[in-house]
Amino acid sequence: MATVRYDKATRIYPGTSRPAVDGLELEIGxxxxxxxxxxxxxxxxxxxxxxxxxxxxxQGAIYIQDRDVTNLPPKARDxxxxxxxxxxxxxxxxxxxxxxxxxxxxTPKHEIDVRVKKAAAMLQLEEYLGRKPKxxxxxxxxxxxxxxxxxxxxxxxxxxxPLSNLDAKLRVQTRSQIATLxxxxxxxxxxxxxxxxxxxxxxxxxxxxxxxxxxxxASPRELYDKPANVFVAGFMGSPAMxxxxxxxxxxxxxxxxxxxxxxxxQIEAASADGGDKHVQxxxxxxxxxxxxAEDGGMPIHVDLVEELGSDAYVYGTVALEGQDERIIVxxxxxxxxxxxxxxxxxPRAGQHHAFHAGNGRRx
Amino acid sequence: MTSRDVxxxxxxxxxxxxxxxxxxxxxxxxxxxxxxTSWDGLSPIKPIGTRNYHAIFETYPLFWxxxxxxxxxxxxxxxxxxxxxxxxxxxxxxxxxxxxFYQSAxxxxxxxxxxxxxxxxxxxxxxxxxxxxxxxxxxAHPVDWLGDPHLNIWVMMVAASWRHxxxxxxxxxxxxxxxxxxxKESAAIDGANEVQTFFRVTFPTxxxxxxxxxxxTVIEALRAFDIVYVVNSGRNGLELLSVLVxxxxxxxxxxxxxxxxxxxxxxxxxxxxxxxxxxRILRQEDQ
Numbered sequence: 001m002a003t004v005r006y007d008k009a010t011r012i013y014p015g016t017s018r019p020a021v022d023g024l025e026l027e028i029g030x031x032x033x034x035x036x037x038x039x040x041x042x043x044x045x046x047x048x049x050x051x052x053x054x055x056x057x058x059q060g061a062i063y064i065q066d067r068d069v070t071n072l073p074p075k076a077r078d079x080x081x082x083x084x085x086x087x088x089x090x091x092x093x094x095x096x097x098x099x100x101x102x103x104x105x106x107t108p109k110h111e112i113d114v115r116v117k118k119a120a121a122m123l124q125l126e127e128y129l130g131r132k133p134k135x136x137x138x139x140x141x142x143x144x145x146x147x148x149x150x151x152x153x154x155x156x157x158x159x160x161x162p163l164s165n166l167d168a169k170l171r172v173q174t175r176s177q178i179a180t181l182x183x184x185x186x187x188x189x190x191x192x193x194x195x196x197x198x199x200x201x202x203x204x205x206x207x208x209x210x211x212x213x214x215x216x217x218a219s220p221r222e223l224y225d226k227p228a229n230v231f232v233a234g235f236m237g238s239p240a241m242x243x244x245x246x247x248x249x250x251x252x253x254x255x256x257x258x259x260x261x262x263x264x265x266q267i268e269a270a271s272a273d274g275g276d277k278h279v280q281x282x283x284x285x286x287x288x289x290x291x292x293a294e295d296g297g298m299p300i301h302v303d304l305v306e307e308l309g310s311d312a313y314v315y316g317t318v319a320l321e322g323q324d325e326r327i328i329v330x331x332x333x334x335x336x337x338x339x340x341x342x343x344x345x346x347p348r349a350g351q352h353h354a355f356h357a358g359n360g361r362r363x
Numbered sequence: 364m365t366s367r368d369v370x371x372x373x374x375x376x377x378x379x380x381x382x383x384x385x386x387x388x389x390x391x392x393x394x395x396x397x398x399x400t401s402w403d404g405l406s407p408i409k410p411i412g413t414r415n416y417h418a419i420f421e422t423y424p425l426f427w428x429x430x431x432x433x434x435x436x437x438x439x440x441x442x443x444x445x446x447x448x449x450x451x452x453x454x455x456x457x458x459x460x461x462x463x464f465y466q467s468a469x470x471x472x473x474x475x476x477x478x479x480x481x482x483x484x485x486x487x488x489x490x491x492x493x494x495x496x497x498x499x500x501x502x503a504h505p506v507d508w509l510g511d512p513h514l515n516i517w518v519m520m521v522a523a524s525w526r527h528x529x530x531x532x533x534x535x536x537x538x539x540x541x542x543x544x545x546x547k548e549s550a551a552i553d554g555a556n557e558v559q560t561f562f563r564v565t566f567p568t569x570x571x572x573x574x575x576x577x578x579x580t581v582i583e584a585l586r587a588f589d590i591v592y593v594v595n596s597g598r599n600g601l602e603l604l605s606v607l608v609x610x611x612x613x614x615x616x617x618x619x620x621x622x623x624x625x626x627x628x629x630x631x632x633x634x635x636x637x638x639x640x641x642x643r644i645l646r647q648e649d650q
Contacts, residue, residue, distance in 0.1 A: 017573050053552075073551070074548075074551045074552045075551060075552065075556075079552065080552065081548075081549070083545045083549060084545075087548065089546065089550075089564055091570070092566040100550075101553035101554055102556075104553060104559065149555075182447070
């Protein structure tokens with residue numbers, strides 16, 4: 001068990017000028033489950049591979065439990081990794097796959113046996129120990145990959161999109177299993193995913209990356225409630241937050257015919273740094289109410305209704321500054337509007353977010 | 364299936380099957396049958412039972428040296444040339460500088476026929492005008508690389524390996540390129556060094572390539588013919604079974620029955636290696 005620290009760690013792939021990971025500064029506590037999330041190409045996997053020692057660190061340093069591992073080979077870092085495609089050794093049985101690392105470390109045979117069987121029991125793999133990976137289902141392979149990491153009893157678990165090859169139902173099931181397992185073992189875990197639902201549900205803290213730069217690292221709740229910038233606001237949450245660039249007035253943001261109130265300091269900050277009398281405001285689809293025509297909501301022309309059973313999402317357009325802009329709001333599924341209707345929407349008081357029109361930072 | 368499908372299938376399959384039977388299975392079977400006869404190609408075929416085989420094993424003076432040479436050839440290709448090809452493939456797979464150049468240079472001999480390889484080896488190893496003696500500065504006391512019956516088989520095997528190494532290398536290189544990179548990474552994280560990673564992870568996953576390489580090595584070793592034939596018609600220390608087959612069937616003696624018996628023996632040796640290996644592989648697969 002250990003802490004992990006990235007100290008301005010940078011990776012520039014040979015032949016490129018833009019860093020794949022740019023001065024990453026991140027501290028991960030002992031026993032913490034940290035999720036790295038972002039769209040593809042954001043540098044999350046590269047960050048993980050730098051920690052694993054599979055990728056060079058061009059600038060900066062990485063520490064595991066205060067030991068500088070920047071230039072150590074993977075085997076000297078005492079980590080275990082679960083790969084996206086599991087990377088099970090195809091010619092070895094499940095047992096041999098799980099025992100391989102221990103064998104290389106010359107662990108006594110009976111101890112290997114005890115540890116492999118214990119891990120197999122935790123993952124319900126006992127009856128498959130003699131099988132080759134080829135003879136296993138996707139979910140079983142995934143568990144073998146987990147088992148291979150667990151028997152090592154490493155300082156840090158690294159997981160690179162371990163659920164992305166599973167079907168949707170199994171993914172949800174395995175998600176909670178991994179979270180429970182990690183809580184039981186208490187081993188520091190760094191988990192990479194592009195799926196914001198996985199990030200929200202599994203991570204103690206979530207680090208959001210874009211273009212090699214860390215955007216925000218916070219608890220899921222805080223990411224949801226106080227996104228640090230427009231990108232994080234739009235990335236976390238599904239369906240995505242409605243974010244529009246609208247004119248700034250003296251008391252707030254002018255959204256269609258409504259004024260979304262902003263605080264004095266927010267208005268000042270929005271005007272500074274080339275704010276150009278505009279501000280980006282956002283509200284989540286779930287933070288809205290449908291109101292009557294005379295209650296001062298913005299009129300939305302419905303062009304799609306998604307019925308999910310528990311919720312209904314209403315997609316429509318609203319005229320902002322003479323242009324039709326798309327808006328998504330959540331509605332009561334038992335009382336959802338229909339196609340072609342005009343509904344009136346009001347963001348809930350105090351539930352909207354404001355960002356700088358130019359740099360996108362939270363105000 | 365409609366009747367149209369049936370017709371299409373039978374035409375497409377039929378042509379292939381016909382050619383296969385006519386050109387491969389037919390002659391093979393004919394060889395086996397002819398090996399129990401005495402025939403000079405003109406007079407009537409005379410069945411003589413196993414007398415050809417008795418003669419080969421007991422009185423034919425060239426058979427055992429030739430068989431020994433073939434096995435030596437196989438051992439040399441299998442134990443020296445093939446591992447060397449694998450080693451080169453592993454080195455080239457590391458993306459060292461000028462990889463492409465090495466790859467082409469090493470593969471080049473493969474496109475040459477063994478007859479050309481034999482011809483080139485004469486330029487190198489000839490006693491009087493060969494490059495090797497000049498390089499070694501043995502102009503005054505030249506070594507007769509190709510004429511010395513204790514030496515020439517080794518020289519020929521080196522020349523044949525020149526080609527075989529390139530062949531094996533390209534097969535393994537293709538195999539190595541297809542190995543999932545994350546397996547190596549996983550092994551590195553599990554604590555394996557480079558040698559352990561290769562022998563315990565990479566090499567076992569190359570099994571399909573290993574099968575092909577083994578079969579090719581066996582076939583190449585047992586059918587070697589043209590390379591020695593252009594050097595000295597396969598005499599004087601360069602006797603090989605294939606040469607004996609050719610000399611008996613095509614040569615002056617026209618002993619077609621006898622030559623067929625030699626060919627059948629060659630065929631059985633070849634089959635022996637491959638059947639044993641394949642059955643072992645398939646049995647593992649079943650488990």
